Amino acid sequence: xxxxxxxxxxxxxxxxxxxxxxxxxxxxxxxxxxxxxxxxxxxxxxxxxxxxxxxxxxxxxxxxxxxxxxxxxxxxxxxxxxxxxxxxxxxxxxxxxxxxxxxxxxxxxxxxxxxxxxxxxxxxxxxxxxxxxxxxxxxxxxxxxxxxxxxxxxxxxxxxxxxxxxxxxxxxxxxxxxxxxxxxxxxxxxxxxxxxxxxxxxxxxxxxxxxxxxxxxxxxxxxxxxxxxxxxxxxxxxxxxxxxxxxxxxxxxxxxxxxxxxxxxxxxxxxxxxxxxxxxxxxxxxxxxxxxxxxxxxxxxxxxxxxxxxxxxxxxxxxx
Amino acid sequence: xxxxxxxxxxxxxxxxxxxxxxxxxxxxxxxxxxxxxxxxxxxxxxxxxxxxxxxxxxxxxxxxxxxxxxxxxxxxxxxxxxxxxxxxxxxxxxxxxxxxxxxxxxxxxxxxxxxxxxxxxxxxxxxxxxxxxxxxxxxxxxxxxxxxxxxxxxxxxxxxxxxxxxxxxxxxxxxxxxxxxxxxxxxxxxxxxxxxxxxxxxxxxxxxxxxxxxxxxxxxxxxxxxxxxxxxxxxxxxxxxxxxxxxxxxxxxxxxxxxxxxxxxxxxxxxxxxxxxxxxxxxxxxxx
Numbered sequence: 129x130x131x132x133x134x135x136x137x138x139x140x141x142x143x144x145x146x147x148x149x150x151x152x153x154x155x156x157x158x159x160x161x162x163x164x165x166x167x168x169x170x171x172x173x174x175x176x177x178x179x180x181x182x183x184x185x186x187x188x189x190x191x192x193x194x195x196x197x198x199x200x201x202x203x204x205x206x207x208x209x210x211x212x213x214x215x216x217x218x219x220x221x222x223x224x225x226x227x228x229x230x231x232x233x234x235x236x237x238x239x240x241x242x243x244x245x246x247x248x249x250x251x252x253x254x255x256x257x258x259x260x261x262x263x264x265x266x267x268x269x270x271x272x273x274x275x276x277x278x279x280x281x282x283x284x285x286x287x288x289x290x291x292x293x294x295x296x297x298x299x300x301x302x303x304x305x306x307x308x309x310x311x312x313x314x315x316x317x318x319x320x321x322x323x324x325x326x327x328x329x330x331x332x333x334x335x336x337x338x339x340x341x342x343x344x345x346x347x348x349x350x351x352x353x354x355x356x357x358x359x360x361x362x363x364x365x366x367x368x369x370x371x372x373x374x375x376x377x378x379x380x381x382x383x384x385x386x387x388x389x390x391x392x393x394x395x396x397x398x399x400x401x402x403x404x405x406x407x408x409x410x411x412x413x414x415x416x417x418x419x420x421x422x423x424x425x426x427x428x429x430x431x432x433x434x435x436x437x438x439x440x441x442x443x444x445x446x447x448x
Numbered sequence: 449x450x451x452x453x454x455x456x457x458x459x460x461x462x463x464x465x466x467x468x469x470x471x472x473x474x475x476x477x478x479x480x481x482x483x484x485x486x487x488x489x490x491x492x493x494x495x496x497x498x499x500x501x502x503x504x505x506x507x508x509x510x511x512x513x514x515x516x517x518x519x520x521x522x523x524x525x526x527x528x529x530x531x532x533x534x535x536x537x538x539x540x541x542x543x544x545x546x547x548x549x550x551x552x553x554x555x556x557x558x559x560x561x562x563x564x565x566x567x568x569x570x571x572x573x574x575x576x577x578x579x580x581x582x583x584x585x586x587x588x589x590x591x592x593x594x595x596x597x598x599x600x601x602x603x604x605x606x607x608x609x610x611x612x613x614x615x616x617x618x619x620x621x622x623x624x625x626x627x628x629x630x631x632x633x634x635x636x637x638x639x640x641x642x643x644x645x646x647x648x649x650x651x652x653x654x655x656x657x658x659x660x661x662x663x664x665x666x667x668x669x670x671x672x673x674x675x676x677x678x679x680x681x682x683x684x685x686x687x688x689x690x691x692x693x694x695x696x697x698x699x700x701x702x703x704x705x706x707x708x709x710x711x712x713x714x715x716x717x718x719x720x721x722x723x724x725x726x727x728x729x730x731x732x733x734x735x736x
């Protein structure tokens with residue numbers, strides 16, 4: 129085995145061990161709770177990375193799409209009494225269908241125009257969730273969303289925190305593997321071509337329009353899936369969770385971690401979930417400190433944490 | 449019915465004027481520097497708070513306090529350009545957008561820290577009502593509209609008639625040629641942010657006196673500002689003015705005749721509709 133292959137294999141091995149034993153090692157339930165949230169965020173961030181990092185179109189609607197997924201899955205399970213496993217698997221599909229309707233007008237424009245139009249769509253979703261009281265419960269949202277409890281695999285009953293953790297791990301891995309396969313396929317190469325030079329990509333015969341829509345819908349579906357996972361995890365949703373601020377958080381996760389890489393969104397997700405929690409010590413200054421960290425990080429490590437760590441890891445071998 | 453329509457249009461013009469002010473600040477920054485200055489809304493709210501503070505602490509009248517706050521805005525605007533945006537000037541555009549998000553957080557955090565989370569309204573003494581036939585105009589609204597028009601005229605005169613304004617337009621048209629002509633391209637972004645921030649402060653003052661300021665208002669305002677930019681065409685000054693009025697009037701008409709809770713949805717649908725048929729905006733040039 130080559131040294132690089134050996135290194136990758138050993139990292140994966142350690143990672144699997146850590147992921148499997150984490151619930152028994154983390155003694156404070158709150159940290160496990162945050163870890164589950166971070167894993168759900170990995171799903172969102174991988175999706176955001178598809179459209180932002182690989183296709184080069186910054187969408188600011190991920191929070192809204194999470195909302196669509198969350199409300200679809202929660203409503204179907206609460207109002208119609210469908211089993212959570214079914215509603216959870218429907219959430220990305222329903223969100224994807226909605227994303228086609230959003231993507232069609234949005235993708236007619238480029239750059240900042242595109243970003244702002246998707247942002248407007250996010251606000252529309254929020255306002256509808258907020259005002260359509262008969263269906264969504266309005267600002268009060270609705271509670272008692274079931275956990276996927278009745279489906280027990282051996283010792284796992286998915287209504288407990290540790291077992292939901294394993295569900296979140298599975299979801300995060302699925303999203304990452306999906307993106308890995310996509311990026312290393314023909315479709316992925318075409319997406320990267322669009323990011324690098326859209327006019328050229330079109331000139332050599334890539335149907336850029338179709339690929340952009342695909343990338344947009346795939347990223348929205350992942351966000352919708354994450355929204356479903358979130359709803360059944362927290363068991364309470366209201367529109368405030370699905371504002372533009374949430375979409376901005378998804379962008380931050382991708383940028384801070386490292387956009388256009390597969391590990392970046394994972395690292396970024398943990399940062400955006402855990403950093404604000406640690407900054408709670410700063411209390412009133414939290415928002416200000418977070419803002420400064422963001423600005424300094426953008427100025428001094430524009431390629432994200434992953435790239436900085438990668439450089440540090442290569443440093444000893446190179447200096448020799 | 450007709451009187452109500454006229455009344456709604458008058459109200460819409462006031463709000464539209466404020467949107468135009470917001471959008472003007474955004475459009476000069478975007479059109480000339482290519483920065484989507486997302487922190488503009490929070491910055492405007494900061495202005496509103498400062499004016500409220502001037503009133504409380506020193507008992508200054510509304511317009512006096514606004515006139516004092518605008519130079520402060522100029523100083524802050526220059527600092528924002530110098531320390532936050534300039535370091536990423538040559539990086540991809542998304543980086544400056546992230547900087548804008550960071551700035552938004554800092555300004556929102558500072559607003560919360562200094563002025564608390566309570567909703568405030570800047571008090572004024574202009575409560576009189578002027579009746580023109582069946583249409584009633586509150587005195588304050590009239591003054592706000594007049595001040596808005598004066599500010600817009602002053603800004604366009606600055607851009608179109610002064611030599612500094614000419615330098616700004618030169619940089620917008622062709623940056624490298626402007627450098628060759630001896631224009632100091634480090635000074636131009638500062639001037640643009642100074643102008644934009646002063647306009648933002650004025651917009652914040654008007655929102656604070658006509659409506660109310662509270663945390664989170666700034667975000668909604670900046671999104672409306674960007675919607676105006678899209679309506680009118682990114683970077684176009686007449687587009688920002690017309691777009692602001694179109695958005696303000698359609699929004700109040702929607703609130704008055706259709707549904708007040710869905711007025712923003714209707715405003716955004718207007719924007720999306722315009723974009724489907726004229727992606728470059730009402731007055732924009734075709735995209736390159």
